[in-house]
Amino acid sequence: MGQAPVVYGQSSRPPRGDYGRAGADYTCAQDVAAYTEQDHATYRRLYERQSALLPGLACRAFIDVLPRLGAKERIPRFDDINDSLCKATGWQIVAVPGLIPETAFFTLLADRKFPVTDWIRTPGELDYIAEPDVFHDLFGHVPLLFNPVIADYMQRYGQGGLKAEKLGHCEMLSRLYWYTIEFGLIREEQGLRAYGAGILSSGGELRYSVQSPVPRRLPLELKRTMRTRYKIDTYQQTYFVIDSFEQLFALTEPDFTPLYEELETLPEYGADSELLIAPARAAS
Numbered sequence: 001m002g003q004a005p006v007v008y009g010q011s012s013r014p015p016r017g018d019y020g021r022a023g024a025d026y027t028c029a030q031d032v033a034a035y036t037e038q039d040h041a042t043y044r045r046l047y048e049r050q051s052a053l054l055p056g057l058a059c060r061a062f063i064d065v066l067p068r069l070g071a072k073e074r075i076p077r078f079d080d081i082n083d084s085l086c087k088a089t090g091w092q093i094v095a096v097p098g099l100i101p102e103t104a105f106f107t108l109l110a111d112r113k114f115p116v117t118d119w120i121r122t123p124g125e126l127d128y129i130a131e132p133d134v135f136h137d138l139f140g141h142v143p144l145l146f147n148p149v150i151a152d153y154m155q156r157y158g159q160g161g162l163k164a165e166k167l168g169h170c171e172m173l174s175r176l177y178w179y180t181i182e183f184g185l186i187r188e189e190q191g192l193r194a195y196g197a198g199i200l201s202s203g204g205e206l207r208y209s210v211q212s213p214v215p216r217r218l219p220l221e222l223k224r225t226m227r228t229r230y231k232i233d234t235y236q237q238t239y240f241v242i243d244s245f246e247q248l249f250a251l252t253e254p255d256f257t258p259l260y261e262e263l264e265t266l267p268e269y270g271a272d273s274e275l276l277i278a279p280a281r282a283a284s
């Protein structure tokens with residue numbers, strides 16, 4: 001039992017979380033006993049703060065479905081959520097100690113299992129945390145898994161991820177995930193709204209992403225999005241906008257192999273500029 005701690009991405013310090021309790025698929029039993037009253041109070045405070053921010057900023061589908069999460073006051077048992085989630089879209093949430101390697105992540109998504117980190121940030125990290133904690137995953141990601149179109153898109157993303165891995169194009173595909181599921185915007189009748197989990201679970205980025213004049217907002221277009229780098233430790237300087245979740249799902253219809261081959265030699269866009277940068281691969 002247990003895995004070597006995952007050193008994920010470029011982070012200089014190993015990710016938080018006790019990976020010794022993870023199985024071969026990187027899932028673990030949700031450590032409910034570890035939650036302190038302070039943990040539950042942090043969760044409640046984050047939930048109350050974010051919920052108050054949603055009107056006029058979060059997409060209609062998220063606002064309508066959030067009550068089905070059914071956990072406002074305390075960090076819930078994941079099994080309690082799985083009862084209703086599984087009935088709704090066949091998804092279930094599984095506990096993980098934190099960020100997990102891409103193969104494990106894609107494999108779980110392809111099997112309609114969403115990995116939810118089971119620890120919560122400290123009160124001092126209320127406004128920003130570098131890695132996904134239970135609040136980011138539960139409040140940011142899980143509600144839209146009740147939405148059938150997003151539920152299908154997420155499974156397609158997992159299946160696509162396993163293919164991309166074999167082709168060596170995880171980076172390009174992870175940009176699609178980043179600029180949709182994590183930081184996506186959608187155009188509604190009343191204007192732009194957020195549907196990305198990284199925005200919906202953020203105290204400051206929710207308003208910034210929808211209302212600030214600073215960031216660039218472009219229509220989601222596979223070639224542009226997959227060539228746009230991203231930063232994980234600042235507000236996004238580029239957001240991509242869709243017109244509907246159906247549009248997002250339709251993007252996943254074609255096989256991405258020819259797209260990867262076309263894009264791999266093209267210059268890339270910086271996260272915060274139109275500057276074209278030669279792709280790392282071309283340089284090698």
Ligand code: HBI
Binds near residue numbers: 096105132175177
């Ligand atoms: N692991 N637990 C967890 N949660 C994520 O959202 C996650 C991950 N590992 C990799 C990852 N996301 C992204 O790099 C995907 O694009 C692969």
Ligand code: FE
Binds near residue numbers: 140141
């Ligand atoms: Fe996330």
